[in-house]
Amino acid sequence: MNIVEWSALDATARAAMLERAPEAQSVELRDGVARLIAQVRADGDSTLRALTRRYDGCELGALAVSAGEFDAADALVAPELKRAIGEARERIERFHRATAPADVALDTAPGVRCERVLRPLRRVGLYVPSGSAPLPSTVLMLAVPAAIAGCHDVVMCTPANAQGDCDPLVLHAARACGVKRVFKLGGAQAIAAMAYGTESVPRCDKLFGPGNAWVTEAKRQVALDPQGAAIDLPAGPSEVLVIADASADPGFVAADLLSQAEHGPDSQAILLSPSSALIMAVEAAIEAQLADLPRADLARRALAHSRLIHVPDLATAVRVSNDYAPEHLILNVENARSWLAQVDNAGSIFLGPWSPEAVGDYCSGTNHVLPTYGHARAWSGVSVASFVKLVTVQELSADGLRAIGPCAATLARAEGLDAHERAVTRRLRRLAENAV
């Protein structure tokens, strides 16, 4: 790992230190995805079958998971895992219900009723990848807020294995969250199918979920097309930034950095600390913990571009973190809460020694679909709000129009929009004529 002395760096070197790995974006990727989307739009299911044969090595019968397959999957899941899924789901529900937006109504003037009403998205598409391992937690993080939002039509795509079977735990989690329509599709073709619809897969209004470079590029392309679909978030590799002081346990800090690094070679893990002793101890602990970590190879590749940074004090650490805008921020310092008010850019924050990132990934209740790659500067993680439209309403009585119509007419005239003005004054004249 690279140990860095922040004070010794000039502005350019500091900026370089906070840079993400360049995006996995190339002309080949862009054109390849565009071709694939065009194929799915042109030939629908038959293209989906052909691509699934080619990329997943699997000959699909029906594209949709059948009730029998759901049952079979349920029978394969250990009771301990079912309990864990149920327990996580309950806390995720509790947090997402508490943070859901609500209808609002008020009179902004006598006779001028203004409202903000919620409308669930009509049909949403959830993408659950299956890389090195199944991701039932992603099912929970997407399907629970969709259900709370009131989305009745929830579609999910997740790739099948060579035998044409989806992961049992993913299917169990889907059913536990009320998702009944799951298609055995992965990759950019799944995104294309949900954005445009095929014979089997219905067209969705918004697509959610993580994925590899192909999936990310496909989401980007369908989001740009008004005939396509909206998406949850711009995506990038996962990342953690840990701020720790001399009070922190080096073994805990090392474990937190490693649990980010094991996601993949493009993951980024950064430690900021005012304690050189802690930094040295963390470095040693990382080496020790890597010794028997199953995914040590992946983690080592991620660590190659990760950094341990010595900063003069915690205030500097928080400022640097705000500039970096990490997806996950762990504040493993004394009186961690006292620093919270100064954090402005982060996806999700973990306070104190007993809050490892893994609890947020699985079961504290918060969502784990978060803005990466610096997008936390302007984006928020997935929540119930991601699954609803906030529609505004106004209803004026005749008195209401009498009260605010003249203001609207004055401003319309100033903007040179006479027809706007007349839509108001015509009504005001009618009211004046009919007044006794």
Added chain:
Amino acid sequence: MNIVEWSALDATARAAMLERAPEAQSVELRDGVARLIAQVRADGDSTLRALTRRYDGCELGALAVSAGEFDAADALVAPELKRAIGEARERIERFHRATAPADVALDTAPGVRCERVLRPLRRVGLYVPSGSAPLPSTVLMLAVPAAIAGCHDVVMCTPANAQGDCDPLVLHAARACGVKRVFKLGGAQAIAAMAYGTESVPRCDKLFGPGNAWVTEAKRQVALDPQGAAIDLPAGPSEVLVIADASADPGFVAADLLSQAEHGPDSQAILLSPSSALIMAVEAAIEAQLADLPRADLARRALAHSRLIHVPDLATAVRVSNDYAPEHLILNVENARSWLAQVDNAGSIFLGPWSPEAVGDYCSGTNHVLPTYGHARAWSGVSVASFVKLVTVQELSADGLRAIGPCAATLARAEGLDAHERAVTRRLRRLAENAV
């Protein structure tokens, strides 16, 4: 105008009837904007000056509006207009405060504190175009929610005239909303400047506001670049859909359709009615009102691709409207409110005979920056939420981790993420060792 009998159309013809005009997007536009952005990134202010000379015909001194210029602008605005701006601002504030998100904190389990905290965006960029007329209302719709969100650093760009002066009413509205940094810049170059920063214009985290095809394309391009800036909404031409029954005043309906049509030739105005008599009367009223409308030429061009559609009943009208997903929906029918629950896709809704769209455009309190072009299927209009990040927080006590740690560890193991599991179990072991 085109009068259409909905029942006589097959599915293809119905879909065609609800189609928007094709996007003003071309390879030339895309490449031209990309070149312009690259120029601004390379040469900063000097490029901005050169482009402003070429496109706005104006030789800029300082790019920023000075305090003296703000004062001079204020002196030029009529008291009646100042009152109208102040009155509109107050109601917009009232509505946006009432619909602003708030912090939330709860324990999802004993010892597991979870929160959702708001953080204003650090720096936002507001774009206020100046086409055929100034748009002070757009200043209000962007600057008021930014202020409520707590954004301290608000930047605005609006083009100057050939003399190098910005519109006095726009400057007055900006100052009334607390915006102090206004740059005399328009077009795609203004978007590039705010997204990447120049010597004079600071880099912004998110850009807001309407604009022409160049501005829209520039916003799209900077939003795609992780080094660029987020944007408020995908944009398209403005549109209204009116649902009216036999109880509606044809003159009101005609005025509402015209106040949309006058925006420009690509505006779309659609009427759905179960009453043939009303449709005929509206058509006649449109012709009569066009006679002395200053922007009649623009309106006629928009009306050429607008439609008056006869539907069998109001339930059909609402279904068709939901499929169209209009930016503005006017429900000018008896008991308009009784239909509200069935509307799911719309940007903003106007109920009853006394709620012309112009009140929402200016001063009912709701926002007029709304999803167009069918984006109301998945997007909401601008609100305070557009100017904040919703950051999640979790703080576990030792007891909290004892309670939910095993669940996280079980799920991490199932996903093959051993380092995640160990970040939890290492802490649980420590707690077990230290327990008495």
